[in-house]
Amino acid sequence: MRSLINISGVFDNLGWVFVYERDLFGKAKDGKIDRNGVGLFIKKTQDKLKPELRAYLDSNPIKSWHEDYSKKYRDSLAHRIPLYVPPSLLDKAEEEEFYDNEKQIQFLDLRKERDRDKYYALNDKRHKLGRVSYFFAHSLNQ
Secondary structure (H helix, E strand, O other): OHHHHHHHHHHHHHHHHHHHHOOOEOOHHHOOEOHHHOOOOOHHHHOOOOHHHHHHHHOHHHHHHHHHHHHHHHHHHHHOOOOEOOOOEOOHHHHHHHHHHHHHHHOOOOOOHHHHHHHHHHHHHHHOOOEOOOOOEOOOOO
């Protein structure tokens, strides 16, 4: 989750590097860019970029990626909504096995050593099911 925040920050940092390298940082009244105008996706900084880079940053794929993913997910993750990343993806057979293990676990008496051993075995099997999930969301209701 931290890496999602860092990806957004990379573009801010590149904007700062550009502004400092070109000695563009300062007061707006002096024709410079103030701290609120620094960032590769901010117009004040983009106005100083080469036209090719400005066109690239303004292209639909990059602009929509920034607005729809980088900005929205980063801002909500950093300020209010935890990111939900499912632990794994299950096919139908794995899903049935997962729920079957869940049912068996519910009937165990964990005060008994025999049941604790069975619990650990079932739990290990559950954790080995599925594949890595590349899906993420703001919430389970999204």
